[in-house]
Amino acid sequence: MKITKILIANRGEIAVRVMRACRDLGITSVAVFSDADKTAYHVRMADEAYHIGAAPSSESYLVHDKIIAVAKKSHCDAIHPGYGFLAENSMFAQRCVDEGFVFIGPKPETIALLGDKLQARAQAVEAGLPVVPGGEFEAGNTKDAQKKAKEIGYPVLIKAAAGGGGKGIRVVMSPEEFEESLQRASSEAQLAFGDGRVYIENFLERPRHIEIQILADQYGNVVHLGERECSIQRRHQKLIEESPSAIITPELRKKMGEAAVNIARQTGYIGAGTVEFMVQNKKEFSFYFLEVNTRLQVEHPVTELVTGLDLVKEQIAVAEGKKLRYRQKDISLNGHAIECRISAEDPQQNFMPSTGTLSNYRLPAGPGVRVDSGVVMSSEVPIYYDPLFAKLIVWGADRKEAIDRMKRALEEYHISGVKTTIGCCWSIMQNENFIKGNLSTNFLKEEYPDFRFIRLDDTIKEQAALAVALDKFIRERKISVNYKKSGTSPTNWVSFYRRQNLTDFRGDR
Amino acid sequence: MSRYLVKIDDKEFDIELKYNSDKYYALLNGKEFKIDSYKLGENRAVLLIEGKSLEVDVHSNGYDNRKTVFLKGTEIAVDIEDYNLAQLRKTVGLSSDKIIDKTVKAPMPGLILDVKVTAGDTVEKGQPLLIIEAMKMENIIKASGKAVVKEVLVKKGASVEKGSKLLELE
Numbered sequence: 011m012k013i014t015k016i017l018i019a020n021r022g023e024i025a026v027r028v029m030r031a032c033r034d035l036g037i038t039s040v041a042v043f044s045d046a047d048k049t050a051y052h053v054r055m056a057d058e059a060y061h062i063g064a065a066p067s068s069e070s071y072l073v074h075d076k077i078i079a080v081a082k083k084s085h086c087d088a089i090h091p092g093y094g095f096l097a098e099n100s101m102f103a104q105r106c107v108d109e110g111f112v113f114i115g116p117k118p119e120t121i122a123l124l125g126d127k128l129q130a131r132a133q134a135v136e137a138g139l140p141v142v143p144g145g146e147f148e149a150g151n152t153k154d155a156q157k158k159a160k161e162i163g164y165p166v167l168i169k170a171a172a173g174g175g176g177k178g179i180r181v182v183m184s185p186e187e188f189e190e191s192l193q194r195a196s197s198e199a200q201l202a203f204g205d206g207r208v209y210i211e212n213f214l215e216r217p218r219h220i221e222i223q224i225l226a227d228q229y230g231n232v233v234h235l236g237e238r239e240c241s242i243q244r245r246h247q248k249l250i251e252e253s254p255s256a257i258i259t260p261e262l263r264k265k266m267g268e269a270a271v272n273i274a275r276q277t278g279y280i281g282a283g284t285v286e287f288m289v290q291n292k293k294e295f296s297f298y299f300l301e302v303n304t305r306l307q308v309e310h311p312v313t314e315l316v317t318g319l320d321l322v323k324e325q326i327a328v329a330e331g332k333k334l335r336y337r338q339k340d341i342s343l344n345g346h347a348i349e350c351r352i353s354a355e356d357p358q359q360n361f362m363p364s365t366g367t368l369s370n371y372r373l374p375a376g377p378g379v380r381v382d383s384g385v386v387m388s389s390e391v392p393i394y395y396d397p398l399f400a401k402l403i404v405w406g407a408d409r410k411e412a413i414d415r416m417k418r419a420l421e422e423y424h425i426s427g428v429k430t431t432i433g434c435c436w437s438i439m440q441n442e443n444f445i446k447g448n449l450s451t452n453f454l455k456e457e458y459p460d461f462r463f464i465r466l467d468d469t470i471k472e473q474a475a476l477a478v479a480l481d482k483f484i485r486e487r488k489i490s491v492n493y494k495k496s497g498t499s500p501t502n503w504v505s506f507y508r509r510q511n512l513t514d515f516r517g518d519r
Numbered sequence: 520m521s522r523y524l525v526k527i528d529d530k531e532f533d534i535e536l537k538y539n540s541d542k543y544y545a546l547l548n549g550k551e552f553k554i555d556s557y558k559l560g561e562n563r564a565v566l567l568i569e570g571k572s573l574e575v576d577v578h579s580n581g582y583d584n585r586k587t588v589f590l591k592g593t594e595i596a597v598d599i600e601d602y603n604l605a606q607l608r609k610t611v612g613l614s615s616d617k618i619i620d621k622t623v624k625a626p627m628p629g630l631i632l633d634v635k636v637t638a639g640d641t642v643e644k645g646q647p648l649l650i651i652e653a654m655k656m657e658n659i660i661k662a663s664g665k666a667v668v669k670e671v672l673v674k675k676g677a678s679v680e681k682g683s684k685l686l687e688l689e
Contacts, residue, residue, distance in 0.1 A: 362658045365627050365681065370563060370576055370589070393628050393653045426562070426576040426589040433593045464593050466527065473573055474588045474595045475525040475532040476545055477566060480556055481577040481586070482599055483521050483536045483543070 013037060013088045013112060013330050017081045018056070020092030021071060023384030023400055024306070025052035028090045031322035040084045042077060044070035046392040051384055058084055065394045071095045074102050078109055088112035088329060090322075094396060097305040098125055114329045116280050116304045123277055124302040128171055128209070134299040137276035139269045142288065142298045144211025146171050150196075152189055155210055159188055162212045168192055170199030171207035181213050216450035217288040219243065220255050220297070222270035223313045224283050225324055231334045232274045234267035235317050236343045238284075238309055241449040242438065244361050249454070250435060251309035252348045253316050256409060256447025257295065266297055267338075273302065282306055282325050308351065311382060311403040315347035345405055346412040350420065350435040352383075352400040354391040357434035357463050363397045364429035366390070374422035378405040378415050381423075391428050402435075409447070413439050434463040522602035527595060533602060581682070623660065623686040625679040629653030634675055636686070640668045649673070649685055660685070 015038040018025045025041060029052065032039040041056030046065035053059040060080045063070035070076065072095060081089055089106050091097040097115065100122035106113040115121065124130045134141055143162040147155040159166045159182070168180040168191055180191040192208065200206035223235040239255035240248040254263070270285035284307050286300040310321045328334075355361040371387040383400035385391065391399055404419055406412030417439040420432050438444050441457055450456075466474075525532040535546040543554040555567040559574070566573045576589040588595045600608075633650040636642060642662040649660045666688035673685050 360659075363627060363653055365653070369578070370560075421592055423592065424574065424576075424589070425592075426578065426594075429594055436592055466593070466595065468530075470590065470593070470595070471527045471530055472532070472547060472550075473566075473568060473571075473575075474527060474590055474597055475534060476547060476552060476554065476568060477564075477573070477575040477588050477590065478577055478586045478597045478599050479523045479525055479532075479534040479536055479545070480543060480554065480566070481564075482523065483538075484556065486521065487538070 011087075011112070011330055013326060015040065015084070015086045016088045016090050016114070016326075017042065017077065017084065017086040017111075018052070018090050018092065019071065019077045019096055020090075020094070021047055021050060021052050021384070021395065023382045023398070024092035024094075024308075026055050026384050027382050028092060028322055029055050031320060031326065034320070035323060035326065037326070040080065040086055042071070042080055044394070046390075046394050049389075051386050051389060060084065065392065067095065067394060074105050077102075078105060078111075081106075081111055082109070086111065088114055088326075090114040090325070091305065093305050093308055098303070100125060112329050114281070114325050116283065117278065120277050120279055121304045124304050127301065130301055131299070133277055134273055137269075137272040139273055139299040140297060142211045142214065144209060146207060146209050148207060150206075152192060155192055155208075156185070156188055158210055160185065162210070165213040165215070167211050167213040168195040169209050169211075170195065170203055170205070171209045172199065172203035172205040214288050214290050214298070216452050217290050218255070218257070218449055219248075219286065219300075219451050220258065220266070220289045221284045221286040221303075221307075222266055223307075223310070223321075224270050224274050224279065224285060225321070225328070225334065226274050226279045226281065226283070227328050227334045228280055228331055229333055230275070231337075232271045232279070233334060233336065233338050233341055234270050235313050235319065235341060237263060237266060238307075238312055239449065240309060241451050242444075242453050243451050244357075244454050248309060248351065249353075249431065250348065250350050250438060251312055252346065252409075252412070253312040254343050254346065256449070257289075257291075262295055262297075269297075269299070271338075273299070277302075279304075281328050282310070282321050308398070308401070309349050311380060311401065312347040312349045315380065315403060315405040316343045316345060317341060318344065345407050346409045347403060347405045348412045348416050349401055349403045350416060351398055351431060352402055352423070352425075352435075353431045354397040354399055354428040355431055356429040357431055358461050360461055361431075363393070364391075365393045365397075366428040368425060369427040370424055371427075372422075372424040374402065374419035376419075376422075378412075379419045380404070410445075413445060437463040524600045524602045524605035526598040535602075621666075621688050622684050623648060623688065625651060625681055625683045625685055626660065627651070627653045627658070628681045629658070629679060631673050631675055631677045631679060631685075632657060634671055634673065636668045636671065638668050638670055642666055642668060642688075651679070662688075 016032055017040040018028045029039040038057045041053050041059040042062045043053045044065050062076040089111050096102040098121055100118045103113045103121055104118035131141055145158050165183045180195045182188050182191045196206045196208050218241045220237050220239050222237050226232040237255050237258050238251050238253045240251045242250040284303040287297040288300050289295055289297045314321055354364045356364050368389050373381045380403045385399045402419055404412055404415040406415050420436040423432055520537040522535045525534055532547055537544050545552040552568055557565045562578055563576045566575055578587040584598055584600055586597045588597055629651040632652050635647045644662055644664045646662045647659045648662055651658050669687040669689045671686055
């Protein structure tokens with residue numbers, strides 16, 4: 011079935027990204043927007059755009075009925091959810107199917123199955139994937155849990171079986187703390203989710219976060235597109251991603267890739283997806299299944315740059331029922347790609363969100379540079395949504411060239427009006443451990459415990475001081491000039507005099 | 520000629536500026552700089568400081584003495600005062616910290632999740648004052664210095680706009 015018109019149920023950079031693929035394919039794109047996004051870039055970029063409600067996403071981007079209504083009214087044949095919002099909502103996916111639209115993503119039942127942490131883990135075990143040793147326990151079953159904790163070895167992690175969002179999670183360092191931690195985690199879980207079951211697993215210290223991109227068609231063909239390393243995180247959210255990882259050997263890539271393909275086959279996965287792993291370096295690198303993200307990821311462009319594929323176009327092709335055009339042996343990774351997430355946050359203040367209007371916005375360009383931006387000059391960064399508003403992705407022949415190029419591109423990226431992650435990423439590009447590839451999900455905490463990403467040297471302080479003094483000086487001078495000239499515009503001769511010497515000019519009047 | 524006292528972090532700069540024949544001349548802590556300045560817009564300019572090319576963006580955010588400079592991808596907070604006024608203030612014994620930030624304002628629009636202090640409390644630098652939710656995240660607003668809470672102007676659960684007054688300190 012040929013798709014001719016797609017509704018993009020999202021906003022910001024990912025909506026723009028999907029629209030670009032639509033344009034490339036000659037597909038008409040339909041945007042939806044809230045009150046806060048009337049002049050947003052995704053609205054201007056789309057072929058058609060429809061207002062769907064108030065600014066809070068619960069009254070607009072998350073309302074199934076409103077999105078379906080626009081899809082009907084505008085005669086779309088497919089819906090692309092982007093990431094976030096409804097992307098991993100199996101009920102919405104089902105609704106799309108029921109209403110006769112193609113949902114660009116996996117089948118609703120696959121989304122539901124893999125969205126449940128325990129079921130996903132069970133699927134992984136069945137497909138032969140290594141999982142972090144652990145087990146599930148009823149509230150109150152302290153003895154068995156204690157025995158299990160001893161068996162898997164301390165430190166252990168206790169988390170709510172029904173969990174999410176960091177609630178009910180405890181790290182237990184020693185057996186003495188175990189009982190109390192278990193009770194507290196269980197009661198927290200009971201309060202938050204109405205389900206006191208907890209899950210105990212071995213706590214991996216300083217793990218790396220490495221994920222495998224997979225692509226599957228409707229006929230059981232599955233390939234993996236190599237890995238992305240996403241160890242640099244703040245608040246459990248990724249900040250910098252790269253492909254390939256500095257530590258993955260071809261053998262390990264093959265093993266992890268096959269594992270990812272196996273769980274995709276096991277669950278009947280269709281489309282683009284990501285299998286996340288924790289990788290730990292003990293004597294050798296061992297990897298453990300973490301979860302499957304049943305959507306296009308934020309960091310998909312790094313895979314695109316090293317594989318040469320357009321993942322959104324691939325998603326659409328799969329949704330149209332086309333077969334994959336290549337097999338695993340046809341896939342190779344060329345060069346190195348890095349992505350920095352450009353977010354409206356203040357890294358020095360523990361990444362506190364920052365909102366405002368972009369009074370200056372100039373993109374980097376040149377060889378090997380790609381920017382996926384959801385904003386343009388004068389755009390507002392509203393408070394209602396995720397602070398991520400653009401991604402800067404670079405390609406280099408090797409990791410060193412990619413790092414140098416990223417540093418250069420970050421310097422070229424001029425943004426004012428909101429605080430951003432640019433300076434922080436720039437600093438990381440020069441961090442010794444980053445350059446060596448010594449990463450773990452603790453990287454930011456360990457390298458920048460006080461969030462001092464930028465240490466201003468004396469030269470930059472002098473320059474900033476001069477800039478501010480000059481700004482004040484010129485403004486004050488202008489006020490006195492304006493006052494004297496009483497509203498008339500100066501002739502060229504007056505301007506000439508003023509340029510020559512301000513005091514003379516004043517004196518003349 | 521004008522003379523300013525500029526402060527960045529703990530570093531102070533005594534800057535004298537004058538304008539002559541299309542150029543600006545600065546004396547910064549005794550060091551001389553010749554500067555060309557070309558306007559790019561309301562807040563932006565190209566500066567050539569002794570030939571070094573810089574694109575700068577100076578924002579006042581509604582404050583007279585506190586500016587934000589965007590420079591080389593970095594945002595820098597800068598305090599600036601007239602030099603003579605600053606000397607006068609120092610003689611009287613006021614620190615600039617006490618002048619600035621008596622009013623705690625909302626750094627972003629959002630929802631007040633919690634108020635951690637009440638009127639009369641003495642707070643230390645870095646102590647949490649309020650928790651505000653915006654962009655799906657909880658953000659802690661901390662005291663910028665030692666102070667006594669004079670008045671709490673918002674309640675838990677209130678929605679606030681950017682720049683709304685939250686607390687008065689003294």
